[in-house]
Amino acid sequence: MPELYFPFTLRLYAHTLHCLGDHNFTSLDLFYRIKDCWKCRDQPNDLLLRPMEPGLSLKIGEWCFDTLFDTEGASESAEKIYIETLEPEDLVWFVEQVCEAACLFGEAEPLKAMAAQVRKIGALYDTDEAQYWKELEGPGRRTLIEALVQFGHDLRGPLKQMKQLYSYEIADRILHDRQLCNFIARTVIDIGFDGETVEGLQSQWVARERWPARIKYILLARDRGKCAACGKDIVQELHDEPHIDHMFPISQGGCNDLVNLQLLCSGCNRSKSDGEAQVATSVPQYIRRPNIRRPKKSVR
Numbered sequence: 034m035p036e037l038y039f040p041f042t043l044r045l046y047a048h049t050l051h052c053l054g055d056h057n058f059t060s061l062d063l064f065y066r067i068k069d070c071w072k073c074r075d076q077p078n079d080l081l082l083r084p085m086e087p088g089l090s091l092k093i094g095e096w097c098f099d100t101l102f103d104t105e106g107a108s109e110s111a112e113k114i115y116i117e118t119l120e121p122e123d124l125v126w127f128v129e130q131v132c133e134a135a136c137l138f139g140e141a142e143p144l145k146a147m148a149a150q151v152r153k154i155g156a157l158y159d160t161d162e163a164q165y166w167k168e169l170e171g172p173g174r175r176t177l178i179e180a181l182v183q184f185g186h187d188l189r190g191p192l193k194q195m196k197q198l199y200s201y202e203i204a205d206r207i208l209h210d211r212q213l214c215n216f217i218a219r220t221v222i223d224i225g226f227d228g229e230t231v232e233g234l235q236s237q238w239v240a241r242e243r244w245p246a247r248i249k250y251i252l253l254a255r256d257r258g259k260c261a262a263c264g265k266d267i268v269q270e271l272h273d274e275p276h277i278d279h280m281f282p283i284s285q286g287g288c289n290d291l292v293n294l295q296l297l298c299s300g301c302n303r304s305k306s307d308g309e310a311q312v313a314t315s316v317p318q319y320i321r322r323p324n325i326r327r328p329k330k331s332v333r
Contacts, residue, residue, distance in 0.1 A: 041134040042202055044127065048115075049097040049203050053217065057110035064224045065109055066096050081226060081288040082239050084248045087204075089217065089290045094203030098196045104182045116178055121169035125154055128177050131184070134199075138191040147180040208255060211295060211315035215280050218293035227286030235286030242289055244277050252277060252296045255315055262301035262310070276302040280310040 052058040070080040070092070080089060099107070103114050119127055132148045154173045157165035168174075185192060207213055221227075228238030253275065258268030267275045278297040281287030284307050295310065 036137060037198060037202055038130065038134040038137060041130040042199060044130060045094075045098060045101065045199055046203055046206055048101060049093060049207075052097050052100070053093070053213075053220070055110070058108075059220050060224050061109035062096065062100075063093075063220070066092065067221075067226065081221065081290050084242055084244060084289050084291060084294065086245075086247050086251065086291070089221070089288075089292050090204040090207040090214075091200055093207065093217070094200030095196060097203070098200055102181070102185050102192065104185055116181055121166070121174060124174060124177055125151055125169065128181060131181070134195060135184070135191050138194050143180065143184050147177070147184065150176055150180060208251065208291060209315065211255065211261065212312055214292040214294075215310070215312040218281050218287065218290070221288055221290075221292075222281060222286050226288065229286070237283050238286065239283050239289045241283065248291065248294070249275075249277065251291065252294055256296040257315075259296070260298035260301050261295040261313060261315070262297055262305070265298045265301075267296070267298050273298045273300075278302055278305065278310065280312060282307045282309070285309075 052062070066075065067080060067089075069075040070078055075092075077085060077087070079085075080092060100111065101115050103111075104116070106114055108114075116124060116127070128147055129151045132144055132151065135144055136148075150173070154165065154168050154177075157168060207217070222235070226238075228236040230236050253268065258275075259266050261278075265273065267273050276297045276299055278295050279287045279289075280293050280295055283289065287293050295312070297305065
């Protein structure tokens, strides 16, 4: 398996977070892409309905990857395609990252042409800075955009491989962050997948499922065998059983996707019941926090 080019991973992850924070993207693109799965225009057809390893986190990675290379305005929410939103130098850096990432899947003529154009523009910075900026804002920019469009049309194989591997990388980064998962699960409800009744109440719209072994392993690893609420080490102490909890209960419109699941001890699971989880971060605090005292509230 080819290694991933980290600068491109970083760009895709940053772009994914930007999309998830964009109400237009979530209420339009995310909404319609989920519906496309249910209408058999995409896979899996039971997205959100069942707990699956390649679930919503992977699909988000795929959909955000697609927006990077969209040259036909397929997004429901974006006023401009991604490459047209980039500043002159950032476009050059993006093309350079694409070349480096795609070359890991084999050389091809369009890639060589793009890389040569990037080198040609970059060389101007040391010899003729005025011409460098002129190229970035004029003919050089047009040439790079044309090359990216050609790349998307001529290299479906390598692009498809890139999409698959980088989307899995984004899925892992999403699932590592329990608060981000909770945010996505909340967003799914907010955009209308909430089982809303005619009375305007949220209700159960997914069936209660048996948990596949792989789903249990993922949650045990992500939550480090500890209760996400009280921190009890369920695996080490052995006197408690791990419970898989819907952060947003399915009785109140929550889904069965991994982004809505966490590990709880039996006591916290009982006390939570059908309530909404107060989700703590799953990202370890490697750096000690300063002990800052909060100011006391004045009594009037």
